[in-house]
Amino acid sequence: MDRNLSTVFDADHDDLVEHFERATYRGREYFYLPDERHGVERGTVVAGCAVVRGFPSIPRVLVLEPGVPDFFDGPVTVEEKLNGYNVRIARVDGDVLAFTRSGYVCPFTTSLAADYPLDSFFDEYPDTVVCGELIGPENPYTTHDYAEVDEAALRVFDLRDRESGEPMAVERRRERCDAYDLSTVPAFGTHEPDAAVDAIREAIADLDEQGREGVVVKSEDGERALKYTTSAIHRADLAHAFDKPFDYGQQFMFARVIREAFQSVEFGEDEATARERAREMGESVLLPAIESIRAVEDGSTIGDTHTVRGDPATIESLLNRFRAVGLHLDIEEDTYEDDERVVRFTKVADASRDKINHLLSGGTIDE
Numbered sequence: 001m002d003r004n005l006s007t008v009f010d011a012d013h014d015d016l017v018e019h020f021e022r023a024t025y026r027g028r029e030y031f032y033l034p035d036e037r038h039g040v041e042r043g044t045v046v047a048g049c050a051v052v053r054g055f056p057s058i059p060r061v062l063v064l065e066p067g068v069p070d071f072f073d074g075p076v077t078v079e080e081k082l083n084g085y086n087v088r089i090a091r092v093d094g095d096v097l098a099f100t101r102s103g104y105v106c107p108f109t110t111s112l113a114a115d116y117p118l119d120s121f122f123d124e125y126p127d128t129v130v131c132g133e134l135i136g137p138e139n140p141y142t143t144h145d146y147a148e149v150d151e152a153a154l155r156v157f158d159l160r161d162r163e164s165g166e167p168m169a170v171e172r173r174r175e176r177c178d179a180y181d182l183s184t185v186p187a188f189g190t191h192e193p194d195a196a197v198d199a200i201r202e203a204i205a206d207l208d209e210q211g212r213e214g215v216v217v218k219s220e221d222g223e224r225a226l227k228y229t230t231s232a233i234h235r236a237d238l239a240h241a242f243d244k245p246f247d248y249g250q251q252f253m254f255a256r257v258i259r260e261a262f263q264s265v266e267f268g269e270d271e272a273t274a275r276e277r278a279r280e281m282g283e284s285v286l287l288p289a290i291e292s293i294r295a296v297e298d299g300s301t302i303g304d305t306h307t308v309r310g311d312p313a314t315i316e317s318l319l320n321r322f323r324a325v326g327l328h329l330d331i332e333e334d335t336y337e338d339d340e341r342v343v344r345f346t347k348v349a350d351a352s353r354d355k356i357n358h359l360l361s362g363g364t365i366d367e
Contacts, residue, residue: 009040025105032103043103050092053165061226062262069193076196076217077170078188083144083213084135091122107317121180131158140306157185167222208232235284243288244349296356301330303349312341
């Protein structure tokens with residue numbers, strides 16, 4: 001590792017270095033931090049002399065009043081929290097690279113980044129990292145679709161200093177993105193903290209009806225932020241998780257049930273409305289699990305299915321990346337359209353498939 005980390009982070013160099021893991025991308029060696037250590041964010045990358053800070057975790061508020069007024073001491077901007085995958089794009093030693101939240105260089109997203117006017121942006125601002133959400137169809141990480149998006153698309157929610165991680169002020173960031181034709185996440189206005197509570201509730205009601213995720217509330221300088229999510233996304237998360245109940249379904253349950261309970265109380269729901277919320281949540285848990293058990297019983301594959309398209313070498317690199325981290329891929333279609341390779345694949349939920357098979361054959365479970 002070329003960079004002495006003690007000159008960048010307030011941490012002992014040797015102790016911090018031992019937690020970084022080595023990876024390569026097209027012959028380029030880099031190091032990434034898989035977990036937060038000594039106050040340094042998960043996903044922080046060191047490549048040669050360049051440092052790309054990880055994206056910090058955003059705290060969640062469960063009760064808007066008094067949560068929002070207590071957390072902020074000045075005007076806040078309410079922006080949509082989109083349902084995609086978090087990516088940081090930076091120029092490192094002359095190359096524009098896209099990093100996942102955990103710090104891997106993603107070959108697929110790096111290829112997509114070439115479709116955006118980022119070269120001119122980084123010519124002017126070489127020490128900035130573009131933080132955004134990749135949303136839409138034909139991506140290898142998420143399955144949520146937006147009616148207004150017909151292909152994988154970047155929506156910027158932050159511009160930060162590459163090395164320090166310091167965020168740009170919200171208004172300045174939106175103006176800079178506009179100047180370079182970089183699409184930003186939708187916004188619901190700027191408000192004083194007390195007034196923001198009603199604005200957030202109105203936004204959440206509209207987003208919930210559309211099946212969208214929620215909002216992020218940010219201070220004007222971008223330094224402080226809170227997130228708040230819709231009932232629709234809580235149910236969608238549970239349905240997605242319990243489709244693979246023995247992979248990670250159970251760990252999703254408690255947090256989302258608690259979010260729903262607090263939201264029901266804060267929104268002042270009557271008994272009938274609360275019961276309807278409970279019914280919908282129960283269905284989002286039980287029905288996907290039933291469908292998966294039936295699928296395994298019939299000999300079908302269960303897991304997350306994605307379609308990706310792009311340069312053949314990029315797609316092969318992506319699939320190899322997934323296999324290298326231990327994912328079991330079931331390639332369902334592998335075709336070419338013009339010069340692009342199009343692959344439909346399922347990330348097989350091995351733990352759930354094996355456990356369901358075990359139980360269907362009369363196996364027992366320890367409780």
